[in-house]
Amino acid sequence: DAYGASGATSGATGLPINRDSTATFSESMDPATICGPANLTDACPAATYTVVKTSDGIPVAGIVTYAGTTATFDPNSDLEIDTTYTSTITTGAMDLAGIPIAANYVWSWTTGAADTLAPTVTFTNPADLATNVAIDKKINATFSEEMKQTTIVTTNFTVKETLSNNNVPGTVSYDVQHDIATFSPDFNLTP
Secondary structure: OOOOOEOOOOOEEEEOOOOOEEEEOOOOEOHHHOOOOOOOOOOOOOOOEEEEEOOOOOEOOEEEEEEOOEEEEEEOOOOOOOOEEEEEEOOOOEEOOOOEOOOOEEEEEEEOOOOOOOOOEEEEEOOOOOOOOOOOOOEEEEEOOOOOHHHOOOOOOOOEOOOOOOEOOEEEEEEOOOOEEEEEEOOOOOO
16 A cells, blocks of 8 residues: 555545645655646656645645655645545655555545634643753654644744754654654754
8 A cells, every 4th residue: 555544534624724735655655756736847747646626626726745754735825715625646656666556545625714723832842841851852842733834844943052042953844643843953952
């Protein structure tokens, strides 16, 4: 099975209008074969990840990215309120051995009303003011709702050394299944 569940299950309703569509594969895929209508390449001459408005088949404009085992379709603008959309991953998507997924993977989901509630951070690891934290610790923040993946970046998730007030260099990743952002320091933290 070369593909797995989507970020929202098929038939999900009440989703935010500013959401990305995501699909998590069961294994690493060839990133060159995961593309949308806006980022076609020689390796990906036809879109392998599309989103359309279900009622009329009008394609949603957006960019597709791939990281880890997750493909993300990021719409260029907010989606329509109370509207059903269909996401499709085609058999043009291949794993690292060049094996395509067995069949097109299709799922539908419906937006809700405009999301006016601000997300919150519900949990951090390590906890605020924790002591004796391992110097090779990754820093996690769990959110109250699904976040726009393209906003979970090092300019929005920083770690500073308290005494020097210097930023700690590192990278940020986002677990779309659990709404967890992780800051991974480039080097061990200062003891």
